[in-house]
Amino acid sequence: MELFNTLGGKVENLEPVGAPELRMYCCGPTVYDYGHIGNFRTFLHVDVLRRFLRQQGMAVKFVMNVTDVDDKIIRNAAAAGKPIAEYTEKYEHAFFEDSDSLGILRPEIVAHATSCIPDMVSLIQKLAEQDIAYQTEDSSWYFRIARFPEYGKLSRKDFDGIEDGARVDVDEYEKDAARDFALWKACKPGEQSWTTELGCGRPGWHIECSAMATKFLGESLDLHCGGEDLMFPHHENEIAQSESASGQPFARHWMHVRFLLVEGRKMSKSEGNFYTLRDLLLKGYRASAIRFLLISVPYRHQMNFTFESLLESTNAIDRLRTFHQRMLKGGFPEGTDETLAAATAKAEESYTASLANDLNTAEARAAIFDLVRAANSAADAGMLRAGNVQEILRVLDLFDGVFAVLKDNDAEITRAALAWAEKEGRSSEAAPELVTKFAFSDDEIEKLVAERTSAKKARNFARADAIRNDLMTKGILIEDSKDGVRWRRK
RNA sequence: GCACCGAUGGCGAAGUGGCUAACGCGCUGGUCUGCAAAACCAGUAUUCGUGGGUUCAAUUCCCACUCGGUGCUCCA
Incomplete structure (x- = not known):
């Protein structure tokens, strides 16, 4: 199949190279809150691609990461007074529940940042050996962008123009260059941290994907996907880290899903x-x-x-x-x-x-x-x-x-959402007509439908229509046909 | 400010240098039906943001403008 490749900006043939299966990686969710429809547009299109490739007879090995430690998680978990593992578990569970609801197939491998710390550490060490990674006074580690001349090849940015621009992180004064990015953040009191050969701290965001993609798919992937916003700097940084460490192209093909607007x-x-x-x-x-x-x-x-x-x-x-x-x-x-x-x-x-x-x-x-x-x-x-x-x-x-829209399990999903809202004390957010629609069980509906059918047989159309109209106001639609009566929730 | 993307009927949205500009939804009329629903048929953009240019021919290529969006900072 032909797929647009952000790297190079052309539509190119997508196929596995050097392996029987297509090795595909997607930047997954940071589990600090419920997923929004923008998130899901990306995952949905990646799902469409994966399903289609399989249908075309291509073997696909799909890895997605879950970011379960980062600034927002630390902040929100602290605000909720919970350990981060407990906090992220809830939202990860919700994410996959939502993915299931939307018919998104589960990845072959789900990689968690917190269970791949040693892989990230050794990757950073590799970079440190070449002096590409360096440590600042506060014991954090940074990536030296000056050592990766191809930096910007994915997003095709002209860094000469931006370099001296207005937006430089003022609080990162210790870095050698403004654009250098964090590989490893030194520990701070009260924050989750790991004691490793790099010192005490936690991983930077970008290193996660480099380490995990390599761990599960090898040093050179066939396809790397994500939302358009990740192109820069996240994916650019992934490339810089991975290619500096391995000396090989990180991913041959890059797919980016564009953002959605809501009501324009x-x-x-x-x-x-x-x-x-x-x-x-x-x-x-x-x-x-x-x-x-x-x-x-x-x-x-x-x-x-x-x-x-x-x-x-x-x-x-x-x-x-x-x-x-x-x-x-x-x-x-x-x-x-x-x-x-x-x-x-x-x-x-x-x-x-x-x-x-x-x-x-x-x-x-x-x-x-x-x-x-x-x-x-x-x-x-x-x-x-x-x-x-x-x-x-x-x-x-x-x-x-x-x-994947023909199978009708919508009622089931909606019921589960109602149950969730109830449990979370958010039932007031549920639309009232939804509640009445699902107050009716299938059995009750069947009973009324049968009653209407016999009224019709007796040519009591007034009664039959009354039942039909009543059900209609509750969102249930009745259809007569030559071979029987059908009903469905509208 | 710099860079990039888009603008197609009432709405959503494909597409192409030249045949009647897909498809879905909606709306109008008809067929069917006790009445509906479903389904089908017909109608619903002489026209593809505006202005210029290239060409025998442009919605499709080029330039300018207007509007919307995005990136340059965490973000799917």
């Missing part, structure tokens, strides 16, 4: 447009719709997240699911309609080609909707045959292997 503005707490996944679930939006929306705009484009588009995604998924059910129900005559068979083959081809072309999810999506229309249309015209259905379901499975 940068998402931020001060703008009041900052949303975690849980916020949205409690507002009554479905996990599947959030996934679908977040991956529908190709990863290299800035996307504008709005509540209107979230509703649109919900409706689009309903269309797909309704169609899927229609195909599964079957009952079509034997044989194959050639026109539809051709349309199906074309949809499959277009779907694959779109994703293979730098992960154009918008086009891949369009290919599937083309198929839905063609098949629905053929079915209505009495042209759909069992042989077509078989192929259509296969293509639909292919699509869903990457998009």
